[in-house]
Amino acid sequence: MISLDRQNWYRELYARLRPGYRTSGQIYEALARQHATPQARVLDLGCGRGGVMELLADHVALPVGVDPDLSSLVEYRAPVVRRAVALADALPFPEASFDLVLCSWVIEHLANPQAAFSEVARALRPGGHFVFLTPNALNYVVVINRLIPAWVQRRLVPRVYARAEADTFPVVYRANTRRKLDTLLRQAGLRCEAFYFIGDPSYVALHKILFWVGVLLERITDGRPLRGLKVHLAGCYVKT
Numbered sequence: 209m210i211s212l213d214r215q216n217w218y219r220e221l222y223a224r225l226r227p228g229y230r231t232s233g234q235i236y237e238a239l240a241r242q243h244a245t246p247q248a249r250v251l252d253l254g255c256g257r258g259g260v261m262e263l264l265a266d267h268v269a270l271p272v273g274v275d276p277d278l279s280s281l282v283e284y285r286a287p288v289v290r291r292a293v294a295l296a297d298a299l300p301f302p303e304a305s306f307d308l309v310l311c312s313w314v315i316e317h318l319a320n321p322q323a324a325f326s327e328v329a330r331a332l333r334p335g336g337h338f339v340f341l342t343p344n345a346l347n348y349v350v351v352i353n354r355l356i357p358a359w360v361q362r363r364l365v366p367r368v369y370a371r372a373e374a375d376t377f378p379v380v381y382r383a384n385t386r387r388k389l390d391t392l393l394r395q396a397g398l399r400c401e402a403f404y405f406i407g408d409p410s411y412v413a414l415h416k417i418l419f420w421v422g423v424l425l426e427r428i429t430d431g432r433p434l435r436g437l438k439v440h441l442a443g444c445y446v447k448t
Contacts, residue, residue, distance in 0.1 A: 210413060218410035218419055232406040232440040236260065236341040239444045240310055243337045244268050248307040251331060253296055254314035258285040265289050296324035304333040315342040321383035325396040332447040338398055339444045345384035347439040349411045354381065386436055398445035405438035
């Protein structure tokens with residue numbers, strides 16, 4: 209089993225080995241903070257029980273979270289955030305309601321990402337930003353994960369990553385490559401401002417030897433031809 213504490217220990221070790229390395233969470237938070245101004249109206253799409261909005265809620269004009277899971281909203285850790293039960297492809301807000309839409313660990317679950325991205329664009333004001341973090345469907349960890357039947361994942365993932373089974377949701381990866389994201393977001397009226405391919409060997413660190421194998425694979429995929437195989441994708445797109 210890889211507990212979150214154990215994963216973070218390996219991430220810190222990797223950061224010491226690779227000066228300048230930033231985790232996907234650090235990059236996502238930096239992108240969010242860049243656009244979370246005191247005047248900003250911010251929507252966290254698929255907010256769950258918290259996340260980066262917990263850090264931003266007191267520093268923006270209007271923090272809002274939506275999630276299809278009512279129990280997560282009830283247990284939300286930042287009470288100042290306004291919350292609503294909603295799906296990504298049917299947001300209950302007028303046009304141009306937000307300056308910033310945040311989205312972490314959600315895109316991989318979208319059955320209809322094109323509809324969801326159209327809703328994001330509709331809810332954003334012109335010049336507003338969409339910041340996301342999601343797995344890369346081309347990465348070997350994700351490829352292996354996709355080969356495991358859903359019913360096995362529901363039981364295996366909580367055991368391996370010490371995550372509650374109730375927090376393990378079906379994944380479809382219908383927009384989880386750079387090319388697909390660019391295409392669908394451009395069709396929705398969003399233009400890329402920043403994009404990151406982010407590695408993380410801690411996902412295979414079931415044993416110290418496997419961690420070092422992961423470190424080697426990160427080095428191999430550092431170059432331009434293969435960097436598109438990193439485990440995570442993060443980006444910032446602006447509504448044109």
